[in-house]
Amino acid sequence: MYTQLEQRGMSEPPVNVSTLRQMKQDGEPIACLTAYDASYAALVDAAGTDVVLVGDSLGMVVQGHDTTVPVTVDNIVYHTQAVARGLRHAFLVADMPFMSYTNPTQALDNSVRLMQEGGAMMIKLESGGGQLEIVEHLAEHDIPVCAHLGLKPQSVHKLGGFKVQGREPDHAREMVESAKQLQDAGADIVLLECVPNEVGQAMEDALDVPIIGIGAGPHVDGQILVLYDVLDITQGKTPRFVRNFQQGHDSPLAALQAYVKAVKDSSYPAPEHCFS
Numbered sequence: 664m665y666t667q668l669e670q671r672g673m674s675e676p677p678v679n680v681s682t683l684r685q686m687k688q689d690g691e692p693i694a695c696l697t698a699y700d701a702s703y704a705a706l707v708d709a710a711g712t713d714v715v716l717v718g719d720s721l722g723m724v725v726q727g728h729d730t731t732v733p734v735t736v737d738n739i740v741y742h743t744q745a746v747a748r749g750l751r752h753a754f755l756v757a758d759m760p761f762m763s764y765t766n767p768t769q770a771l772d773n774s775v776r777l778m779q780e781g782g783a784m785m786i787k788l789e790s791g792g793g794q795l796e797i798v799e800h801l802a803e804h805d806i807p808v809c810a811h812l813g814l815k816p817q818s819v820h821k822l823g824g825f826k827v828q829g830r831e832p833d834h835a836r837e838m839v840e841s842a843k844q845l846q847d848a849g850a851d852i853v854l855l856e857c858v859p860n861e862v863g864q865a866m867e868d869a870l871d872v873p874i875i876g877i878g879a880g881p882h883v884d885g886q887i888l889v890l891y892d893v894l895d896i897t898q899g900k901t902p903r904f905v906r907n908f909q910q911g912h913d914s915p916l917a918a919l920q921a922y923v924k925a926v927k928d929s930s931y932p933a934p935e936h937c938f939s
């Protein structure tokens with residue numbers, strides 16, 4: 664079954680959705696990072712990262728835009744192809760960019776592009792109650808889906824900035840309810856961004872699927888950060904949840920290994936990286 668992997672000299676099969684579910688069940692934290700090209704993808708993979716996301720954050724950290732809004736499906740396909748060539752072990756997720764999933768048919772067409780042309784194994788979309796029909800349609804076609812809740816950067820102009828979400832109890836309850844509905848519609852994992860710790864805990868209590876957090880506190884099943892933040896490449900002010908892992912390490916690989924270790928031993932995120 665794994666003939667092609669033996670040819671690549673792999674000792675272990677790659678991570679897949681079942682591995683992620685098993686890790687949640689076993690209480691093993693899931694270490695995730697973004698990547699945008701083959702060289703960094705190879706380093707992230709060598710460091711032992713479980714999940715690699717080709718995020719539309721590439722619009723900001725690679726292309727230099729102020730938001731993720733200008734990113735196109737062609738951009739994501741191009742970067743996913745490059746990242747796929749660098750990976751041996753990690754599970755590859757690709758972002759559906761702004762306005763690429765406005766209805767079920769468009770969402771399916773673009774997911775197929777990310778998987779067939781790009782090599783993604785799962786697609787991620789910024790979700791809420793409005794995406795239930797879309798997630799259901801993708802799930803019916805066996806497209807693995809990551810539902811992104813909390814701070815949704817593609818909505819930055821509607822939100823009026825990149826802000827912590829779910830501080831008001833009603834909003835927090837609504838978010839947990841949406842997450843449950845998305846899970847029932849077929850979402851395989853949830854990515855939860857920039858919420859107070861209690862919202863992370865409430866999601867964890869409510870959902871069966873693995874939850875990956877970024878600025879969502881320590882109670883979720885895994886953590887993700889933007890690669891350039893971890894390696895201290897990002898200039899200027901970074902969000903509270905970012906930790907510079909390059910500090911104290913003399914190579915990018917050592918920094919990435921330190922990140923994976925800190926996620927696995929739950930020393931990241933520390934209280935100073937969390938919201939209340």
Ligand code: KIV
Pocket residue numbers: 697716717718719720721758856877887888889
């Ligand atoms: O685009 C991205 O990098 C993301 C982050 C939340 C990881 O979605």
